Amino acid sequence: MAKVTFRISRFNPDTDSAPRYQDYPFELEPGITLLNCLNRIRAEQDPSLAYRMSCGSAICGSCAMRVHGHALLACKTQASQLVKNGVIRIDPLGNMKVIRDLVVDLEPFWASLRKVKPWLMPDALDNPEKERQQTQAQFHLIDDVTTCILCAACYSDCNVLEVDPQFYGPATLAKGHRFIFDSRDARKDDRLEAVSELHGVWDCTHCGECSTRCPTETKPLARIEETREAAIRAGVTNNNGARHALGFRETVGKSGRLNENYLPARSVGFFNIPALIGLMPVGIRMFMRGKNPPLIHHSIDKVAEVRRVFSKFEEYRK
Ligand code: SF4
Ligand code: SF4
Ligand code: FES
DSSP states (O other): OEEEEEEEEEOOTTTOSSOEEEEEEEEEOTTOBHHHHHHHHHHHTOTTOOOOOSOSSSSSOOOEEEETTEEEEGGGSBGGGGOBTTEEEEEOOSSSOEEETTEEOOHHHHHHHHTTOOSOOOOTTSOTTSOOOOOHHHHHHHHTGGGOOOOOHHHHHOHHHHHOTTSOOHHHHHHHHHHHTOTTOSOHHHHHHHHTSTTSGGGOOOOOHHHHHOSSSOOHHHHHHHHHHHHHHTTOOOSHHHHHHHHHHHHHHHHSSOOTTTHHHHHHOTTOHHHHHHHHHHHHHHHHTTOSOOSSOOOOTTHHHHHHHHHHHHHHHO
């Protein structure tokens, strides 16, 4: 058995002004999960330690926490894989307020989920007496995303949520996808419109952290990309994100180069005078600091290859 130290973030709102770390010595036996280590620490050393758990089987989603700064599911992770220099450092999930020790206030996560109306809205004319069936192929479209256990690990580690708490977040956008792609739902277009608005699918920066941290097969980033594609195919393009993506494709597809002078106006809309005026201070600041893109693009190597890749892609897409 290896001797390790559990360094756990503690916070009691009645006595602490800020979180602090407390160390617990521990004899790590092979095969023990992180959650069972915490259970033993609470039973044998400190009954005041607070954290959430229920199923112990990676089903209920309640035991997500951060270890060495990254979110994971405590009941699904072997503790021995987490030791760094003899220490396992545990913090509560990020992007949410700490209530006590490792327990966070999940309300912003639930509030975000409610934005995508996460329930089936079938056609009102459907026969309610008849079962709504799906083919295997139809179910395959939503198979991965139905594995989400709402643990909020992705919400904790999403970089956009750190700077924009209004961002829907990966789990919510994955849940939106689940109903957009469900053959039994009748509100696909409304749903696509809703998630294409500000703080929705187009605000994701593709960092991939959500898919890396997710303990299930949900792969939120892949679901966000599929939703964006579905929105463009359905003609939901009257928004900054879709215009930006289309503008990107236009300029790179035509010239092999990204026209950064064209893209901001294309994204907000050429006739959107208030938004264009809103861009001016940024443009002026960039100009003053010599950061504005050149009017005539520098030549770049293999530009013809970029164009060729793009046209192949367009052929494939059609
Ligand atoms: S890929 Fe997008 S949704 Fe996922 S963590 Fe990064 S910014 Fe957030
Ligand atoms: S998408 Fe993955 S990480 Fe996010 S809540 Fe669902 S299961 Fe957890
Ligand atoms: S305790 Fe239920 S998912 Fe870990």
